[in-house]
Amino acid sequence: MNFNEKDILQIEEKGISTKEVKEQISIFKRGNLKVNITEAATIGNGISAVDEREKKELISFFEAEKNKHSVLKFVPASGAATRMFKALHNLTEDFDPENSSLREYLDKSGDQSLQLFFDQLEKLPFYAHALERTKKNHKNYADKSHDEQHLLIVKTILEADGLYLSNLPKGLVPFHKYSDHTATAFEEHLVEAVRYVSIDGVAKVHFTVAEGDKEKFQNEWKAIRERVEAATAVKFEIEYSYQDPKTDTIAVDENNEAFRTKEDQLFFRPGGHGALIENLNQLDEEIIFIKNIDNVVTEDTISLVVDFKKMLGGKLLKTQEKISEYLKLLEAGNISGDEIDTIQRFLETELFLKSNSKEKLSPSELIQKLNRPLRVCGMVKNEGEPGGGPFLVKDKNGEISLQIIEGAQIDNNNPEQAKTAREATHFNPVDIVCCLKNYRGESYDLNEFVDEDMSFIADKTKDGKPLKALERPGLWNGGMAKWNTIFVEVPVETFNPVKTVSDLLKKTHQPT
Structure with a gap:
């Protein structure tokens, strides 16, 4: 594979050589x-x-x-x-308390960890903070149904106007x-x-x-x-x-050719742990x-x-x-x-x-x-x-x-x-x-x-x-x-x- 002048400059800026990138591409082929x-x-x-x-x-x-x-x-x-809160993100996207109950959603999902989450919600280390913020953000919280309250607490845990925990390291x-x-x-x-x-x-x-x-x-x-x-x-x-940028690795397409972005640049990804x-x-x-x-x-x-x-x-x-x-x-x-x-x-x-x-x-x-x-x-x-x-x-x-x-x-x-x-x-x-x-x-x-x-x-x-x-x-x-x-x-x-x-x-x- 031949790289153009712009590619070579991009590679060198990452602190690696074209030889190393070509060796990585040969691993894909292997x-x-x-x-x-x-x-x-x-x-x-x-x-x-x-x-x-x-x-x-x-x-x-x-x-x-x-x-x-x-x-x-x-x-x-x-x-x-993010992955730690994945089931909660899915819940906020898929659960509508106006059309089904939380119990029906949990039974359908079959997710035992999600069941545990709602059974013992009050024991979470951030529950009190989440409840306080939810009530502050939603003045009509007390008027909501039990399922609606739970959904609001979950959204408070996840979203930017709440605790935004899923955005943290x-x-x-x-x-x-x-x-x-x-x-x-x-x-x-x-x-x-x-x-x-x-x-x-x-x-x-x-x-x-x-x-x-x-x-x-x-x-x-x-x-x-x-x-x-x-x-x-x-x-x-x-x-x-x-993680040092020089440990990033080239990505390739399905034909093992260097993957290029919409901007026609080589695409490098972090090389994993x-x-x-x-x-x-x-x-x-x-x-x-x-x-x-x-x-x-x-x-x-x-x-x-x-x-x-x-x-x-x-x-x-x-x-x-x-x-x-x-x-x-x-x-x-x-x-x-x-x-x-x-x-x-x-x-x-x-x-x-x-x-x-x-x-x-x-x-x-x-x-x-x-x-x-x-x-x-x-x-x-x-x-x-x-x-x-x-x-x-x-x-x-x-x-x-x-x-x-x-x-x-x-x-x-x-x-x-x-x-x-x-x-x-x-x-x-x-x-x-x-x-x-x-x-x-x-x-x-x-x-x-x-x-x-x-x-x-x-x-x-x-x-x-x-x-x-x-x-x-x-x-x-x-x-x-x-x-x-x-x-x-x-x-x-x-x-x-x-x-x-x-x-x-x-x-x-x-x-x-």
């Missing part, structure tokens, strides 16, 4: 590549189950060692709340109602971070946000700072970053905890979450200590055959990293496999929640390693692959702690450890026309495919995402 899963990772075969004694030991180790390292919490928070939607304040997910992440990332009275937290939302987060912090810092006795260093590997790469800290913006708990149930965060952190620090010991031994030379065997056993039994060769690995090969970023990932028993799963995967070079795999990456047309996928017992709640530096304190270039073959093509539209979009390898699957990985089971109680507004009515989001 199509999605499926992974080769050899086994589902299960307890004892890729996933560790930590008993109470070991859990306490790992927590103690983390608490004793944490202050020797730089630690930060990283929260992807660029998502809008999800991180700034009120999640929890306490006796003296209401807390957003943003605030709950700060309160949680105090318990495991603070060092010498300072907690570092990094939020990736949509570029137009940074000021909204900053204003929220101004509003709550005094109260939060007084309650936690900790100072916060809060950082924000955006996998593009955030670049945001991670810019951090200077060594130990990074990663957790999604909507996965928070109330302050009265936070201790369980914090204990398992510290446990994962302890597992990471212990493993990294052993890796550093082995690397020093290998780089010093004069290593014995028994020591080589010990290190190779560690790779196979602790990191589940297996070569297709039956030969012993050389010292240089062992160094290459050990000297990588390390991540410890919490895994939750699968109870029907959506999410990627832990698998043992064989790459194109025949090496088997632990990977987090999304359903779309699996070849379900292959009976063996589909059967292996069904054997998965756990899923990925995005509960990850990483080490981004080697034992010399040098930062890894995380781009070197991405598997570009795990990019994903999705069907989208623009200006009413179909297009194909390219999402970069996902942050915790293809983006970390060449990292060393450990999976550890964590209880389902540590996973409390808010995907719909009705999730705020679950017990875990109702302060006692």
